[in-house]
Amino acid sequence: MQGRLERFLQDLGAARDLDGLTAAVRTLRDIFGVDHVVYHSVNAAGGQYAALTYSDEWVRRYIDLDYARIDPVVQGCFKRFNPVDWKRLDWSGKAQRAFLAEAIAHGVGRQGFSVPIRGPNGQFALFTVSDNRSDEDWAAYTEAHVRDLILVAHYVNQKALEIERGTDAVAMRALSPREIDALTLIAMGYSRGQAAESLSISEHTLRVYIESARFKLGAMNTTHAVARAMSSGMLVI
Amino acid sequence: MQGRLERFLQDLGAARDLDGLTAAVRTLRDIFGVDHVVYHSVNAAGGQYAALTYSDEWVRRYIDLDYARIDPVVQGCFKRFNPVDWKRLDWSGKAQRAFLAEAIAHGVGRQGFSVPIRGPNGQFALFTVSDNRSDEDWAAYTEAHVRDLILVAHYVNQKALEIERGTDAVAMRALSPREIDALTLIAMGYSRGQAAESLSISEHTLRVYIESARFKLGAMNTTHAVARAMSSGMLVI
DNA sequence: TTTCAACTCCCCCGAAATGGCGAGGCGTGC
DNA sequence: GCACGCCTCGCCATTTCGGGGGAGTTGAAA
Incomplete structure (x- = not known):
């Protein structure tokens, strides 16, 4: 063989x-x-x-x-x-x-x-x-x-x-405004709880945004999602 | 324009x-x-x-x-x-x-x-x-x-x-090679265990790199460190 | 009109990350 | 010789994250 x-x-x-x-x-x-x-x-x-x-x-x-x-x-x-x-x-x-x-x-x-x-x-x-x-x-x-x-x-x-x-051009799906909000705060170092408080939403809702962003970005975890969003210019910190 | x-x-x-x-x-x-x-x-x-x-x-x-x-x-x-x-x-x-x-x-x-x-x-x-x-x-x-x-x-x-x-902007301290290795893998979506395995070091050692990078970058957590390292060009994913 | 995406909220639980304590060896430079 | 930065490793308790269920509203598009 x-x-x-x-x-x-x-x-x-x-x-x-x-x-x-x-x-x-x-x-x-x-x-x-x-x-x-x-x-x-x-x-x-x-x-x-x-x-x-x-x-x-x-x-x-x-x-x-x-x-x-x-x-x-x-x-x-x-x-x-x-x-x-x-x-x-x-x-x-x-x-x-x-x-x-x-x-x-x-x-x-x-x-x-x-x-x-x-x-x-x-x-x-x-x-x-x-x-x-x-x-x-x-x-x-x-x-x-x-x-x-x-x-x-x-x-x-x-x-x-x-x-x-x-x-192909691997077009990542665009993030929704709230997903960007959530991801931005997380990228700024906030914990989920803090980020949720900043956005005046429940922590769970924030989690939903993060998970949705992770999914759209094809990311394994939150840090990965932030990295991909940043490298593709969706997030500017 | x-x-x-x-x-x-x-x-x-x-x-x-x-x-x-x-x-x-x-x-x-x-x-x-x-x-x-x-x-x-x-x-x-x-x-x-x-x-x-x-x-x-x-x-x-x-x-x-x-x-x-x-x-x-x-x-x-x-x-x-x-x-x-x-x-x-x-x-x-x-x-x-x-x-x-x-x-x-x-x-x-x-x-x-x-x-x-x-x-x-x-x-x-x-x-x-x-x-x-x-x-x-x-x-x-x-x-x-x-x-x-x-x-x-x-x-x-x-x-x-x-x-x-x-x-001028606060000069962030440069990261050591190993810190960049570790942070890069983390930014690529690897968990600490996976990243440690990839680098053939113990998970604890990897943690030390991440903590050290966090400290140097003035970051609150790992995700924040990745975001700061990326926005300052230390990390390219 | 229906459908769909976005947005909001609740529960639980196991896995992972974090923070703090410790240790030692190696190389560079004063 | 000694300090300092870098690389390497272990254990503990606590916090956070991630995944699994749910449910409901709104507004735009088809």
Whole structure:
């Protein structure tokens, strides 16, 4: 497999668009010998960009219903920095279990392994392999291939960024006035309680603004949100 | 206009006193092509400091009658943190309507757009442009120039603070390499644990860097430190 | 008219950050 | 030799933050 993988990484350079990347992902499926390979990038604005081997039907459904919001793989990996086996994610919610059942019905494997990747400007992507082996076989497989998976994940992401840059402009959603108010006070060093008092609103309401701003900015936490808002000029302190 | 604006921002550095600032504000009136430009700072003690193009008579009256207390622009902006068109303020009170009529009689424009600015120690200032265009024209004008207005507002305020204080901005102590590392990762959205892991140091050590950076930057908390470091260019995300 | 975004408020609880106490080694410069 | 800044580490209690539920109004847009 090593030889094929190296050849693949070289051939990857030829990809010029999403179709090229999708073809590359299909090749990867063969090389890795798994049921599915998925590259899935989610930008700050919530825009998605993917090259994968799932059925078109499942992809459409996933996008239409905005499943990224409940997908434990996306949500879980967004909080982590290490590759993770799907089994270690939190599938306990009702929505999550329903999502899992539906995914499997659409041909997604019972086993999965996802590598989170982060790029500049808060870019976040997932590189995933999925299969239907037994727990034991899958554990052995992932252990044996984790290095290759991480390597390929970064190559593919690099390529995707290169392709994406040609077209997209990652437009972050504008913040509402109150969100700017809240974020400004927080950036000025106020605690949530102080900021809420300054704005004459409840602390909870202030929290809602901060959370909403975090979401719009694709930020992991409040500090991140402030940093992104400042670097994009939405906030001037 | 861009060229003139940039030249203006450079020339602004030469202003040494209130007269210099007033001259700068008059130049701004020409550059922005509006009837009036006002920089108006109100400190915590109620002291006022202004450079503007209104008539002396109106200014005297405003100060003598302490109109800042009923001026919806001052009162409204004090509670907000984003630029605001005068039309969106609350002019419903009796005193406010009387104030408006009087202001217009003294040459203040019917349209206005004010940028609130906050500095250290509770300093609060307003940067305002005012004109007599139609609602439509004014909406188009403000939309087109809001970025420039905000930018200039902060430059002028910076200069005013410098003049008022008699000295240049407080020199923040430089951050050490490790402090920058730590703060950068935190600004990128990493938790302390993740950041520590990325730097291959203990979480406690990372905390020491953050605390040290907070201290050097005179920040109340981590988010504040990130904001200050970014606004002073120490951090580039 | 319905829909949607923005704005406001309430509860609970676990996880994370903060503040304060301590320690030692290394290198630069007076 | 000694001070000082930088880098590294541990433990404790307290505060703050983050995520999970809720609910309701308003005003603009479709």
